[in-house]
Amino acid sequence: MLRYTMLAVLPCLLFASVVPVQADEHTQPMLKRLAGVWEVEEGVNQGEEIPEEELEGTIMKIEKNMIVTYDREQREVYRALFTLDETKKPVHIDMTTEMKGMPPMKSFGIIKMEEGDEFEICYALPGADRPKEFKSPKGSKVMLFEAERED
Numbered sequence: 001m002l003r004y005t006m007l008a009v010l011p012c013l014l015f016a017s018v019v020p021v022q023a024d025e026h027t028q029p030m031l032k033r034l035a036g037v038w039e040v041e042e043g044v045n046q047g048e049e050i051p052e053e054e055l056e057g058t059i060m061k062i063e064k065n066m067i068v069t070y071d072r073e074q075r076e077v078y079r080a081l082f083t084l085d086e087t088k089k090p091v092h093i094d095m096t097t098e099m100k101g102m103p104p105m106k107s108f109g110i111i112k113m114e115e116g117d118e119f120e121i122c123y124a125l126p127g128a129d130r131p132k133e134f135k136s137p138k139g140s141k142v143m144l145f146e147a148e149r150e151d
Contacts, residue, residue, distance in 0.1 A: 030084055033113055035062055035063060036149055036150070037060070037061050037062075038060040038061075039058070039147060039150050040069075040145055040146075041118075041147060043143070043144065044144040044145075046136060046140055046141060046143070047138030058070065060147055065082055066079070066080070067082055078097070079099055080097045081098055091110065092111075092130065093109045094107075094109075095108075108124055109123025109124060109130060110122050110133075117149030118147065118149070119146075119147055120146050121147070122135070122136065122143070122145075124143075125142070
């Protein structure tokens with residue numbers, strides 16, 4: 001009897017092992033979740049809040065390991081290659097600028113995905129230490145941005 005039961009269960013186990021599992025968006029690697037076009041909603045530059053009218057129309061395009069920021073006239077204002085370390089909490093991001101006419105410069109930061117289609121990135125200007133929290137205090141050399149995925 002046990003033998004017949006095993007024969008009946010075995011095909012179910014084999015079938016279950018080949019059924020693809022649908023990955024929840026929060027279980028996918030952050031690099032994959034970041035891919036796309038993002039509208040910059042808020043920003044703080046070294047402790048000074050960036051006025052909404054200055055940020056209006058600013059977008060970030062993230063593809064593979066490249067992040068490019070454009071102003072409202074679609075002029076490129078920032079381009080960097082980046083790597084993520086998801087083993088760190090918060091996730092570490094290391095960026096190396098790729099701007100024409102400028103030497104490569106490294107910036108170190110932290111990044112987190114918010115509920116829905118939003119993320120925050122906080123990074124130090126080149127030469128400064130990686131921030132430990134999502135804040136840009138007055139007098140610091142830290143930038144903080146919040147972005148929302150474009151429709």
